Amino acid sequence: RGKSQKSSLAKDSIQSKNHTNFIPNNHSTVFSSKLKETPVTSKSNDILDNRLNQLDDSTKELLSYYRHKVETLTEDHETVQRRLDKIYDAIGNQESLSLELNQRDAEISELQRALSDMQNLTCSVNHEICVFDNITGYNILQGKLSLKRLG
Numbered sequence: 001r002g003k004s005q006k007s008s009l010a011k012d013s014i015q016s017k018n019h020t021n022f023i024p025n026n027h028s029t030v031f032s033s034k035l036k037e038t039p040v041t042s043k044s045n046d047i048l049d050n051r052l053n054q055l056d057d058s059t060k061e062l063l064s065y066y067r068h069k070v071e072t073l074t075e076d077h078e079t080v081q082r083r084l085d086k087i088y089d090a091i092g093n094q095e096s097l098s099l100e101l102n103q104r105d106a107e108i109s110e111l112q113r114a115l116s117d118m119q120n121l122t123c124s125v126n127h128e129i130c131v132f133d134n135i136t137g138y139n140i141l142q143g144k145l146s147l148k149r150l151g
Contacts, residue, residue: 055063 052060052063
């Protein structure tokens, strides 16, 4: 009877190792390979509890050790996942900031070209005003000279 229980436990252990999503810490719920939760019936829960109660102390200690190890690894996994999520968010934020910076650089270049065009236009207008003033000044002088000749 003891050997059959041990071989049954060994088979269960092998099946659980082959079962990719088995969580030994929670024996009330088993995850299928498609990650869908299926509740375990109370009868199978009683059988599992009965088998756990029949284990010797060293096996219980080993089981407890591995449960603790799984809990620790699960916590570590969650911590790493949170860090990865933060990194992912930071990268996304950095990419959006980089895109915004590139857009601002393009706007600055466009504004610099517009400013340069305005400066050129201002210089051109100032030159035309100077030329106009000179022409107007010459016209005034010619008018005064004409008046002196006539007068």
